[in-house]
Amino acid sequence: MSELPLEDFYCIIPAGGVGSRLWPLSRADAPKFLHDLTGSGSTLLRATWNRLIPLSGEQRVMVVTGRAHRAAVEEQIPALTDENVVLESEPRENTAAIGLAAAILERRHPGVIIGSFAADHVIGNEPLFRAAVTEAVAAARAGYITTVGITPTEPAVGFGYIHVGEPLTVSGAKSVRKVVSFVEKPNLKTAKKYLAGGDYLWNASMFIAKASVLLEQIGTSHPEMLAALLELAEAWDDPATRGPAVDRIWPSLTKVAIDYSVAEPAAAAGKLAVVPGHFNWDDVGDFASLAKLNSSGRPTDLAILGENARVLSDASSGIVVSQTGRVISLIGIKNVVVVDTPDALLVTTSENAQRVKSVVEALRLTGSTEVL
Amino acid sequence: MSELPLEDFYCIIPAGGVGSRLWPLSRADAPKFLHDLTGSGSTLLRATWNRLIPLSGEQRVMVVTGRAHRAAVEEQIPALTDENVVLESEPRENTAAIGLAAAILERRHPGVIIGSFAADHVIGNEPLFRAAVTEAVAAARAGYITTVGITPTEPAVGFGYIHVGEPLTVSGAKSVRKVVSFVEKPNLKTAKKYLAGGDYLWNASMFIAKASVLLEQIGTSHPEMLAALLELAEAWDDPATRGPAVDRIWPSLTKVAIDYSVAEPAAAAGKLAVVPGHFNWDDVGDFASLAKLNSSGRPTDLAILGENARVLSDASSGIVVSQTGRVISLIGIKNVVVVDTPDALLVTTSENAQRVKSVVEALRLTGSTEVL
Numbered sequence: 001m002s003e004l005p006l007e008d009f010y011c012i013i014p015a016g017g018v019g020s021r022l023w024p025l026s027r028a029d030a031p032k033f034l035h036d037l038t039g040s041g042s043t044l045l046r047a048t049w050n051r052l053i054p055l056s057g058e059q060r061v062m063v064v065t066g067r068a069h070r071a072a073v074e075e076q077i078p079a080l081t082d083e084n085v086v087l088e089s090e091p092r093e094n095t096a097a098i099g100l101a102a103a104i105l106e107r108r109h110p111g112v113i114i115g116s117f118a119a120d121h122v123i124g125n126e127p128l129f130r131a132a133v134t135e136a137v138a139a140a141r142a143g144y145i146t147t148v149g150i151t152p153t154e155p156a157v158g159f160g161y162i163h164v165g166e167p168l169t170v171s172g173a174k175s176v177r178k179v180v181s182f183v184e185k186p187n188l189k190t191a192k193k194y195l196a197g198g199d200y201l202w203n204a205s206m207f208i209a210k211a212s213v214l215l216e217q218i219g220t221s222h223p224e225m226l227a228a229l230l231e232l233a234e235a236w237d238d239p240a241t242r243g244p245a246v247d248r249i250w251p252s253l254t255k256v257a258i259d260y261s262v263a264e265p266a267a268a269a270g271k272l273a274v275v276p277g278h279f280n281w282d283d284v285g286d287f288a289s290l291a292k293l294n295s296s297g298r299p300t301d302l303a304i305l306g307e308n309a310r311v312l313s314d315a316s317s318g319i320v321v322s323q324t325g326r327v328i329s330l331i332g333i334k335n336v337v338v339v340d341t342p343d344a345l346l347v348t349t350s351e352n353a354q355r356v357k358s359v360v361e362a363l364r365l366t367g368s369t370e371v372l
Numbered sequence: 373m374s375e376l377p378l379e380d381f382y383c384i385i386p387a388g389g390v391g392s393r394l395w396p397l398s399r400a401d402a403p404k405f406l407h408d409l410t411g412s413g414s415t416l417l418r419a420t421w422n423r424l425i426p427l428s429g430e431q432r433v434m435v436v437t438g439r440a441h442r443a444a445v446e447e448q449i450p451a452l453t454d455e456n457v458v459l460e461s462e463p464r465e466n467t468a469a470i471g472l473a474a475a476i477l478e479r480r481h482p483g484v485i486i487g488s489f490a491a492d493h494v495i496g497n498e499p500l501f502r503a504a505v506t507e508a509v510a511a512a513r514a515g516y517i518t519t520v521g522i523t524p525t526e527p528a529v530g531f532g533y534i535h536v537g538e539p540l541t542v543s544g545a546k547s548v549r550k551v552v553s554f555v556e557k558p559n560l561k562t563a564k565k566y567l568a569g570g571d572y573l574w575n576a577s578m579f580i581a582k583a584s585v586l587l588e589q590i591g592t593s594h595p596e597m598l599a600a601l602l603e604l605a606e607a608w609d610d611p612a613t614r615g616p617a618v619d620r621i622w623p624s625l626t627k628v629a630i631d632y633s634v635a636e637p638a639a640a641a642g643k644l645a646v647v648p649g650h651f652n653w654d655d656v657g658d659f660a661s662l663a664k665l666n667s668s669g670r671p672t673d674l675a676i677l678g679e680n681a682r683v684l685s686d687a688s689s690g691i692v693v694s695q696t697g698r699v700i701s702l703i704g705i706k707n708v709v710v711v712d713t714p715d716a717l718l719v720t721t722s723e724n725a726q727r728v729k730s731v732v733e734a735l736r737l738t739g740s741t742e743v744l
C-alpha cells in the first residue's frame with residue numbers, strides 16, 4: 001500500500017444539498033452536512049474532513065459550498081484557507097461544483113489527481129476506506145475515472161447500484177474492476193437479485209480521477225460547460241477577475257448531477273473503474289436510515305438523538321430527534337418518527353420517511369419558507 | 373313544564389378532576405374544566421354555568437373546587453359570590469364534594485333540592501337538557517334520587533350505563549323510570565346489546581335529589597362520613613369555626629365516587645329514578661372523544677384545536693391540539709393524535725387514547741411532575 005498522504009492527491013468535498021428528507025432537522029441554513037447525526041460529537045462535514053486528511057494532507061482538501069454556509073464551514077474546519085474554499089453564488093448541482101474545483105486544481109497543479117467525496121455521508125472502519133481510496137487513486141493514475149462502490153449488506157432500495165464487470169490489471173489496485181453500468185434505485189425484488197448475484201455495489205458517489213480526465217469527460221457530454229469551467233478557473237486566482245467571471249459564468253452553468261454528466265457516459269465508454277469498499281457506509285438519506293444508524297444495531301431500539309432529550313415511549317423502533325428539551329410521550333405507534341424542533345414538528349413513520357421531501361415542497365408552496 | 377328557574381332548586385358543580393387522559397392539554401394547574409374544548413369560546417366550566425343558571429338562577433349555583441383553582445374559577449364566573457364557592461383543601465373525590473355542598477345548602481335552606489352536574493362535560497340542545505332536568509326535579513320533589521341518563525347513539529365502551537326499569541308515576545315527570553342498576557363500562561359486544569335493547573342509558577353523572585335524601589343515602593353506606601359532613605356544614609358559615617373544622621375533618625373524609633356511595637346502593641334499594649335525556653352529551657374523556665367532538669361530525673376530518681395552529685397533514689382522521697404556533701407536519705399515521713404544548717408533546721393514535729393516563733402515571737413515577 002502506498003504511503004499516506006498520497007502523492008499529488010487532492011480531495012474535493014462538495015457541501016451542497018440541504019437534505020430535504022431530513023426536514024425539519026435539516027434546513028436551508030442548517031443543511032445535513034452541518035449536523036452531528038451519529039452522536040459522535042462531529043458534524044458530518046467535520047467527520048468527512050477528518051476522514052480525508054490522512055489521504056491528502058490538510059492543505060489538499062477543497063470544500064465547495066454555498067456563500068451562506070461560509071462561516072459555518074470555516075467554524076467546522078478552522079484549518080481551511082481561502083485557497084481551499086470554493087463558494088457557490090447559487091447552487092448549480094455537483095457537476096459544476098466538482099468540475100470547477102477540478103479545473104482550479106488542474107490549473108494550479110497540472111496532472112493532479114482529485115477525489116470527490118460527499119460531505120454528508122457516514123463511513124465506518126476508516127482503514128478499509130483508506131485502503132479502497134488508495135487503490136482508486138492508483139487506478140486514476142493509470143487513467144481511469146474510478147469510483148469506490150460499497151459491498152451491499154442488504155437489498156437496499158434507497159441507493160443506486162454499480163454493475164461491476166471484469167477485473168482490470170492496474171499496479172497498486174489489486175481489486176479494481178471495470179464498471180458495466182450505473183443503475184438507478186431498484187425495487188426490492190431487483191435489489192435482492194443484485195445482493196445475491198454479487199456483481200452489484202452501492203453507488204456512494206465517490207469519484208477519483210486525474211482532474212484533466214474528469215474535465216475531459218465533462219467536455220465529452222457538455223462541451224460548453226467545460227469551456228465555461230476552464231474560463232472560470234482561469235479567472236479564479238486573481239481577485240480582480242474572479243468576481244466578474246463568477247457573476248457572468250456561474251449562473252449559466254448546466255445543472256446536472258455528476259452521475260449523469262460523468263459516471264454514466266464514462267461507464268458506457270468503458271473508461272470507468274470501481275474499487276469495492278468493504279467498510280460500512282450510509283448516505284443517511286432519510287429518517288428511516290437515521291433511525292437504523294442510531295439504534296445501536298438493535299432493530300428493536302427506539303433511536304433518540306438530542307442532548308437534552310426527555311422521551312417516554314412504548315415504541316421499540318423508530319426515532320426521536322429532540323432539539324427542545326420538551327417531554328415527548330409516544331404511545332402505540334410502530335416505527336414512529338418524531339422530529340421536535342423549536343419552530344417545526346414532524347410526526348411520521350419510517351415507512352413514510354421518503355415522503356418527507358413532499359412536506360418541504362408543500363411548505364414552500366404554502367409560503368411557510370421561514371421553517372425550511 | 374314548570375316555570376324556570378325551578379323553585380327551591382340549587383345546582384352544584386363539582387369542578388375537581390384534572391382529566392389525566394387529556395394530558396398534556398389538561399394539567400394539575402389547568403384542569404380539563406378550565407379549557408375550551410369545543411372552540412365555543414367558553415371553558416367547559418363556564419359553559420356548564422351558562423347551561424345551569426336558567427334552571428336555578430345565578431344565585432343558586434354552588435361550585436366546589438380546589439383552593440388552587442379559586443382565582444381561575446372566579447375569573448370564569450365573576451358572578452360567583454363567596455357564599456357559592458366551596459374550596460377543597462385537598463381532593464377527596466366527589467361524594468365529599470357534593471355531600472358537603474348538599475349539607476351546607478340543606479342547613480341554609482331546609483328542604484332544598486340539589487342537582488349535581490360535572491363541570492367538564494359537553495352538552496348540545498339545551499332546551500332538551502332543561503326539560504329533562506325539570507322532570508328530574510319533579511321526581512326529586514317526590515322523594516326519589518334521580519339521574520338523567522343519556523339515550524345512547526352508538527355502542528360506546530367508554531361510558532358506564534344505567535339499566536332502566538319500569539315507568540314511575542310522578543306528577544311533572546312523565547318519562548321518569550325506575551333504575552334497575554348501574555353497570556360499568558361494557559365491552560363492545562355488550563355495548564351493542566345495550567344499544568339494541570333500548571333499556572340502557574349512558575350514565576352522565578347527574579344526580580338530582582332533595583339534599584336531605586341524598587345525605588341520608590350517603591349515611592346509609594357511610595354513616596361516619598355523613599356525621600362528618602354535617603359537622604363541617606354546621607361550622608361552615610361562621611368564619612371563626614370554618615377553618616378549624618376544615619383542617620380537622622376534611623382530610624378524614626372517605627374518598628369515594630358518588631356512583632358507589634349513592635347511586636349503586638340507592639338503585640339496589642329501589643330508590644333511584646331516571647329521566648331519559650335526548651340531548652347530545654359527551655364527557656370528553658380522552659382525545660378520541662375530543663377528536664370526534666371537533667371533527668364537525670365528519671369522521672374523515674382531522675380535528676384541529678388551537679388558535680394559531682399551523683398543520684400540514686395527510687391525515688383524514690384524528691386530532692391535533694396546538695398551543696405553540698409551530699408548524700406541525702403529519703405524514704401517514706391513521707387516527708393520529710398530536711398534542712403540542714410549550715413543555716410537553718404527546719404523539720399517539722385514537723385507538724391508544726385511553727392509555728394516556730398511564731403516561732401521566734409514568735411521568736409521576738419518574739419525577740417529571742413539572743409537566744403534570
